[in-house]
Amino acid sequence: MCGIIGYIGKKKASELILSGLKKIEYRGYDSAGIAVMGKDGIKIIKGEGKLREIDEKKNFLALEGDIGIGHTRWATHGPPCERNAHPHTDAKGEVAIVHNGIIENFSKLKDELIQQGVKFETDTDTEVIAHLISKSISKSKDIEEGIREAILRLEGAYALGIIVKGVRKLFVARKNAPLVIGRGEGEMFFASDITALLEYTKKMILLEDGDFASLDEGGCTIYRIGDGQSVRREQIEVTWTAQMAQKEGHAHFMLKEIMQQPQALSAALSADVKDAVSLLKNSENLAIIGCGTSYYAALVFEYLMHKQGKGASSYIASEFNSWKIGNEDLIVAISQSGETADTLAALKDAKNKGAKIIVITNVMGSSITRVADVSIMIGVGPEIGVLATKSFLGQLAVLYKLAYTLSSNEKMLEKLFEAPAKVGEILRTSKENVQNLSDELVKLRDFFFISRGIGYPCALEGALKLKEVTYLHAESYPAGELKHGPISLLEENVAVFAIAPLGSTSAKMGGSIQECKARNAKVIVMSDDEALLKEGALTLRMPSVPEELVPLYYIVPLQMLSYFMAVKMQKDPDQPRNLAKSVTVE
Ligand code: M6R
Numbered sequence: 001m002c003g004i005i006g007y008i009g010k011k012k013a014s015e016l017i018l019s020g021l022k023k024i025e026y027r028g029y030d031s032a033g034i035a036v037m038g039k040d041g042i043k044i045i046k047g048e049g050k051l052r053e054i055d056e057k058k059n060f061l062a063l064e065g066d067i068g069i070g071h072t073r074w075a076t077h078g079p080p081c082e083r084n085a086h087p088h089t090d091a092k093g094e095v096a097i098v099h100n101g102i103i104e105n106f107s108k109l110k111d112e113l114i115q116q117g118v119k120f121e122t123d124t125d126t127e128v129i130a131h132l133i134s135k136s137i138s139k140s141k142d143i144e145e146g147i148r149e150a151i152l153r154l155e156g157a158y159a160l161g162i163i164v165k166g167v168r169k170l171f172v173a174r175k176n177a178p179l180v181i182g183r184g185e186g187e188m189f190f191a192s193d194i195t196a197l198l199e200y201t202k203k204m205i206l207l208e209d210g211d212f213a214s215l216d217e218g219g220c221t222i223y224r225i226g227d228g229q230s231v232r233r234e235q236i237e238v239t240w241t242a243q244m245a246q247k248e249g250h251a252h253f254m255l256k257e258i259m260q261q262p263q264a265l266s267a268a269l270s271a272d273v274k275d276a277v278s279l280l281k282n283s284e285n286l287a288i289i290g291c292g293t294s295y296y297a298a299l300v301f302e303y304l305m306h307k308q309g310k311g312a313s314s315y316i317a318s319e320f321n322s323w324k325i326g327n328e329d330l331i332v333a334i335s336q337s338g339e340t341a342d343t344l345a346a347l348k349d350a351k352n353k354g355a356k357i358i359v360i361t362n363v364m365g366s367s368i369t370r371v372a373d374v375s376i377m378i379g380v381g382p383e384i385g386v387l388a389t390k391s392f393l394g395q396l397a398v399l400y401k402l403a404y405t406l407s408s409n410e411k412m413l414e415k416l417f418e419a420p421a422k423v424g425e426i427l428r429t430s431k432e433n434v435q436n437l438s439d440e441l442v443k444l445r446d447f448f449f450i451s452r453g454i455g456y457p458c459a460l461e462g463a464l465k466l467k468e469v470t471y472l473h474a475e476s477y478p479a480g481e482l483k484h485g486p487i488s489l490l491e492e493n494v495a496v497f498a499i500a501p502l503g504s505t506s507a508k509m510g511g512s513i514q515e516c517k518a519r520n521a522k523v524i525v526m527s528d529d530e531a532l533l534k535e536g537a538l539t540l541r542m543p544s545v546p547e548e549l550v551p552l553y554y555i556v557p558l559q560m561l562s563y564f565m566a567v568k569m570q571k572d573p574d575q576p577r578n579l580a581k582s583v584t585v586e
Pocket of ligand 1: 291292293294334335336337338339340343386387388389468579581582583
């Protein structure tokens with residue numbers, strides 16, 4: 001998704017903005033640009049491709065001045081190209097803006113502006129905003145008021161950064177898109193993502209949806225977009241450091257984040273779940289929502305709740321239908337970024353209907369924490385690789401702790417607290433085997449992941465990891481479903497991962513493994529059951545672990561395998577094609 005950043009102070013804006021944009025490259029983008037206001041007005045450098053490529057051709061640092069804005073674009077309206085890259089300006093080049101989000105009424109506004117004689121240079125929805133602001137400030141005596149009035153006309157989602165020729169200020173606004181303000185010493189910043197600012201400041205001011213602010217070197221003034229009333233907003237001190245967002249000697253962030261999982265688990269297991277447990281105790285109806293990997297964590301929690309005899313249903317957030325939701329209901333929302341638009345939209349709807357909300361996230365002050373009654377931070381530190389790895393383990397750790405604290409299951413809590421050491425052991429002992437497996441498997445093109453019971457969410461996550469990062473075909477089924485259709489796809493050179501821990505599902509998993517072998521599929525058995533391991537063409541031997549904790553452990557070698565295969569296939573594991581770290585559009 002798009003990333004935005006802005007700076008006002010005494011330093012060279014282009015340098016700080018470029019470095020900040022590099023920190024949020026992981027969000028995924030296809031073009032980028034920077035605008036700086038100097039002595040001769042606003043100058044812009046932008047282009048298609050990665051920051052490094054654009055910089056090599058055009059040299060961002062040629063932009064002189066101490067006020068500026070920057071953008072990484074993930075194309076929505078119009079193809080990725082220099083013309084459509086942000087910043088966008090009005091006709092005279094006196095207003096420059098960067099935008100993350102989608103303006104839903106842009107065609108209507110564009111038609112109106114065309115009738116007034118405005119000529120459009122790009123295919124973007126964003127250009128409309130630059131022209132609207134330009135017209136509005138030319139009619140208004142007060143610059144803030146002129147910008148606010150233009151913003152009032154926008155429908156949809158936006159985080160905006162704006163500079164105006166001759167005005168020593170930055171203007172920002174947010175609605176349904178992430179935006180924080182950073183406070184430095186005699187300098188101010190804004191960004192779509194805390195990570196962009198960590199090198200410069202830890203003091204962040206959290207804007208609410210519907211806020212508009214003007215920033216100068218000394219601070220900021222915040223207003224409501226709706227009525228122009230000035231408001232105060234909370235300032236927080238983030239605990240993340242710039243170093244946490246570095247590779248620290250690893251070839252890729254994905255590898256670093258996989259290897260860091262023992263520490264990530266320890267941090268997550270220290271989360272305070274007291275308030276969430278009381279809400280869970282008093283809830284009538286429980287819905288668990290999330291997207292992608294976070295949804296698979298939701299499935300694990302649903303399973304644990306059912307095991308305790310508590311009714312719970314998990315939903316993919318974009319499919320969550322809250323028509324039955326009322327004030328007796330409790331929603332548990334899981335989101336690493338805390339900014340996923342599908343999850344946020346479902347939560348806002350449920351909140352309006354009176355539901356109570358628990359959120360489990362990794363990002364302090366993120367949008368979903370603002371609608372929550374209780375927020376639990378998984379505390380695993382910044383996750384830069386686009387693929388969720390340590391955040392998945394962090395989510396699971398918190399969800400297990402929640403479940404076992406709710407049922408006062410001391411024995412399982414004790415087992416759970418062994419997870420950091422055990423994951424460390426799996427990382428050490430399985431690395432070589434996983435590397436060898438990746439040599440074999442990289443020759444294949446089709447992968448199935450099957451399991452039963454609580455192993456099934458792990459199979460789903462295994463398939464998601466592999467397809468996201470290698471672009472190979474990978475899908476997952478409950479093992480029992482194979483024979484109801486997907487088995488027709490099995491033949492030689494199709495790989496089937498069987499997640500088959502010793503326990504209540506092993507006998508039936510044995511049957512499914514035989515069915516796959518009979519169709520000549522290459523079965524990779526992941527298990528601690530010697531009898532089942534013997535049936536695999538390839539094997540991933542796992543330590544014996546409590547059956548309910550299988551997802552926490554079995555996913556680790558599958559994450560490593562996806563990473564090694566991606567590297568062998570020369571794919572970028574940190575920024576896979578078409579994907580974004582935080583998906584801020586519905
Ligand atoms: O930030 P969130 O946890 O809400 O993100 C949800 C999904 O977009 C995310 O898990 C996605 O599926 C990742 N690419 C998984 O690796």
